[in-house]
Amino acid sequence: MAINQKVYNVTSYLPFHPGGEKEMMRGVGRDGTKLFMEFHAWVNPESMLDKCLIGFLVPEPEEEEEEEEWGGGMGVGEGGEGRA
Numbered sequence: 001m002a003i004n005q006k007v008y009n010v011t012s013y014l015p016f017h018p019g020g021e022k023e024m025m026r027g028v029g030r031d032g033t034k035l036f037m038e039f040h041a042w043v044n045p046e047s048m049l050d051k052c053l054i055g056f057l058v059p060e061p062e063e064e065e066e067e068e069e070w071g072g073g074m075g076v077g078e079g080g081e082g083r084a
């Protein structure tokens, strides 16, 4: 589960979650930041899950940017000389 850009393996904490395993499973395998904050913004996940930290969430590059870099505008059919 990712919380605030940090990815945790929460497996060992699951049985201890005060809100129950089922509740916590809602955020497993994805970015649980929003859910986490919804239920307990006052809980500090960084200190509690320090030993479960396995990595950092990196945002995907925006597809649109890539397309722009490809430099649209091959100008197909544009600016032709016509048939003169």
Ligand code: HEM
Pocket (backbone or CB within 6 Å): 010, 013, 017, 018, 019, 020, 023, 024, 025, 026, 027, 028, 032, 033, 035, 036, 039, 040, 043, 044, 045, 048, 049
């Ligand atoms: C995103 C997934 C999660 C959901 C949907 C969720 C939901 C809940 C719910 C419904 C409760 C019960 C509150 C109550 O009984 O009054 C609870 C309590 C709690 N959860 Fe989670 N939880 C999630 C992830 C986590 C994680 C990852 C941690 C550990 C860092 C955590 C730590 C706690 C603690 C400490 C409490 C007790 C809070 C209190 O009583 O003040 N939860 N949670």
